[in-house]
Amino acid sequence: MTSDNNVELRVRALESLLLEKGLVEAPAIDEIIDLFENRLGPQNGGKVVVRAWTDPAFKARLLANATEAIVEMGYDAVQGEDMVVVENTPEIHNVVVCTLCSCFPWATLGLPPVWYKSAPYRARAASDPRGVLVEFGTEISDEAQVRVWDSNAELRYMVLPERPAGTGAMNEDELLALVTRDSMIGVTRAQNP
């Protein structure tokens, strides 16, 4: 195992080498960091979810043609070219995996978390989704249906989590705080207020 400290040192060493050898210019590195910290990430997906929770016409457009509805919100980036959004309900729980590798909707959720790319998640989310969901603290009733989406081809999937009960009076910023990246992968629900 490599400690986080060593990873940081190694990244610094690599960055120095790339700059010294003139392979990368410093503003390019700043741009990559800014992209993934501020412009591509689950904050975008969260805004899509909150809009769907609060705007029924948008939700209908999102479920009918997710690509267009997401671009309409300004999230037009790589790995978002062909999107599908699937809706969780009390009867249906959706969860997304890429059994091939790590396909993930960057424009709305950013880069995939490490566990999403791990062989155990990729194998078990397909073969034993209920077991995996329990490990994420997500209990699914025996009556509900679990739908797994293996996004190994060209489309990218995002889950529209259920709006938690007791949130009717919340404003958009308060709702946004309840929408986690994991809830849009489908391994958890949106947080309760």
Next chain:
Amino acid sequence: MKITRDVVLGLYKNTGTARVDADVAASFKVGDIIQARIINPTGHTRLPRYVRGKQGRIATDHGVFKFADSLAHGGGNQPQHLYSVRFDARELWGGDAKPQDCLYIDLWDDYLERAE
């Protein structure tokens, strides 16, 4: 080539869909029962082993897309229909799975044959 800020911006913008605007006939329609072919290519494929030989139902026809397998092998786009195919969890994983659970996966036309 030195990686500049402009190169980075170009890499992360929408690079264009794998969708192809071509008039290609679909071999299957929504509702058809299909079987995923049993193939064992030595190179890249998007047809995972766990669905090979299994029966499912066409849930959605996504339209015509470049074929990832032929692209990976230098065989060009070979544009063809890409379908969302629904498999019952029990068909894939056996009787321990819940009867209502299912898995959807996007499969190209060349992966599929009509179920007997």
